[in-house]
Amino acid sequence: MLIHGDEAARPDGAVTPPITQGTNWAAASGEEFLAMATEPLHPDFYNRAGNPNHEQASAVIAQLEGAERALLTATGMGAATTAALALVRAGDHVIGQRSMYAGVTSLLLNLLPRFGVECTEVDQTDVGAFEAALRPNTSLVLLESPSNPRLEVTDLAAVAELARRHGALTLADNTFATPINQRPLELGVDLVWHSATKYMGGHADLMAGVVAGPTEIVERIWNTTQVVGAVLAPFNAWLLLRGLRTLSLRVDRHNKNATALSEALEGHPAVSRVYYPGLASHPGHAVAARQMSGFGGVLAFELEAGHEAADAFISRLRYAKRAASLGNVGSLVVHPAAMWAHAMTPAQLESAGVSPGLVRFATGIEHPNDLVEDVIGALEGTG
Numbered sequence: 001m002l003i004h005g006d007e008a009a010r011p012d013g014a015v016t017p018p019i020t021q022g023t024n025w026a027a028a029s030g031e032e033f034l035a036m037a038t039e040p041l042h043p044d045f046y047n048r049a050g051n052p053n054h055e056q057a058s059a060v061i062a063q064l065e066g067a068e069r070a071l072l073t074a075t076g077m078g079a080a081t082t083a084a085l086a087l088v089r090a091g092d093h094v095i096g097q098r099s100m101y102a103g104v105t106s107l108l109l110n111l112l113p114r115f116g117v118e119c120t121e122v123d124q125t126d127v128g129a130f131e132a133a134l135r136p137n138t139s140l141v142l143l144e145s146p147s148n149p150r151l152e153v154t155d156l157a158a159v160a161e162l163a164r165r166h167g168a169l170t171l172a173d174n175t176f177a178t179p180i181n182q183r184p185l186e187l188g189v190d191l192v193w194h195s196a197t198k199y200m201g202g203h204a205d206l207m208a209g210v211v212a213g214p215t216e217i218v219e220r221i222w223n224t225t226q227v228v229g230a231v232l233a234p235f236n237a238w239l240l241l242r243g244l245r246t247l248s249l250r251v252d253r254h255n256k257n258a259t260a261l262s263e264a265l266e267g268h269p270a271v272s273r274v275y276y277p278g279l280a281s282h283p284g285h286a287v288a289a290r291q292m293s294g295f296g297g298v299l300a301f302e303l304e305a306g307h308e309a310a311d312a313f314i315s316r317l318r319y320a321k322r323a324a325s326l327g328n329v330g331s332l333v334v335h336p337a338a339m340w341a342h343a344m345t346p347a348q349l350e351s352a353g354v355s356p357g358l359v360r361f362a363t364g365i366e367h368p369n370d371l372v373e374d375v376i377g378a379l380e381g382t383g
């Protein structure tokens with residue numbers, strides 16, 4: 001489906017779909033204009049509503065996630081914020097995980113409360129914490145597994161079942177896992193979203209977001225997109241489709257690389273802890289093994305010698321770039337304690353699980369031997 005899933009939406013005979021850059025399309029009659037203007041996600045009316053390049057890339061993503069429909073947005077945060085604004089109203093209560101992408105934490109704790117929405121954070125490793133947090137007015141539960149930066153695992157099926165019984169919708173960020181490794185909708189989650197900037201695009205050359213799920217809910221979110229306006233440019237949708245063609249090949253290599261690195265680092269005397277859901281030592285391993293078919297390309301580890309050692313280690317790496325983001329063909333590495341020091345106090349960092357020596361390593365698709373040799377060399381100061 002990565003290669004052929006968009007064929008019904010391709011112009012006849014196009015092996016690779018063209019970029020449709022024009023803003024709008026003409027109607028043959030007043031009736032046709034009205035039909036074009038009112039059909040959700042119409043691909044040939046006006047680019048804020050939809051576009052052929054959106055239709056092609058979203059068709060592939062919907063099939064990958066097992067969703068009826070998918071909607072593309074300008075960035076991952078564009079998808080999350082637009083979905084939340086579409087799905088909740090003043091007086092509602094929203095639950096989010098204590099460990100989530102920082103932008104979503106800000107949506108939960110800063111933005112939604114300004115519109116009269118009550119919000120609660122819970123420890124996502126404890127299904128009972130979600131149950132205890134549910135209130136009669138809970139309308140939405142925000143999930144992310146594995147989560148940033150310590151790869152904590154949420155039991156998606158158990159939380160989805162709880163929320164469903166309670167009448168609340170679940171919206172899961174599947175960016176770290178990708179639909180190659182994990183399909184939340186099959187586990188009972190209502191809606192899935194991605195920073196398609198990451199693995200789906202795959203080459204650190206576009207920003208995009210996507211939300212996928214039942215047609216009726218995706219169309220509600222599309223309605224809000226028409227007000228929020230965080231829509232994807234046609235060229236970025238085209239690049240996204242090009243990235244998607246190789247998603248499965250790349251994710252296989254990312255999975256292999258992160259497994260090889262986490263195994264090489266576990267037990268190394270300079271490393272006190274490795275966080276990777278594929279390791280049997282990871283507290284979420286059993287749940288991850290149940291809900292994932294591969295464990296993803298990101299791992300984190302703690303250097304025993306702390307802050308300066310982590311900084312010096314990153315400086316010694318030959319291949320991985322010290323850069324935000326993940327899911328790129330080349331490895332990317334961050335030192336969360338340094339990256340977030342401007343925004344969080346030491347106490348907040350500690351409660352988010354960010355120790356001074358924590359390193360987050362987002363593997364690329366380099367050869368696993370090269371990556372292991374580089375990382376172990378940099379650790380031992382011989383790289």
Ligand SMILES: Cc1ncc(COP(=O)(O)O)c(C=O)c1O
Pocket residue numbers: 075076077078101103148173175176194195196197207208209325
């Ligand atoms: C897990 C996760 N979700 C969402 C986002 C936000 O996506 P974007 O940067 O495309 O807005 C990010 C970005 O780093 C992320 O890592």
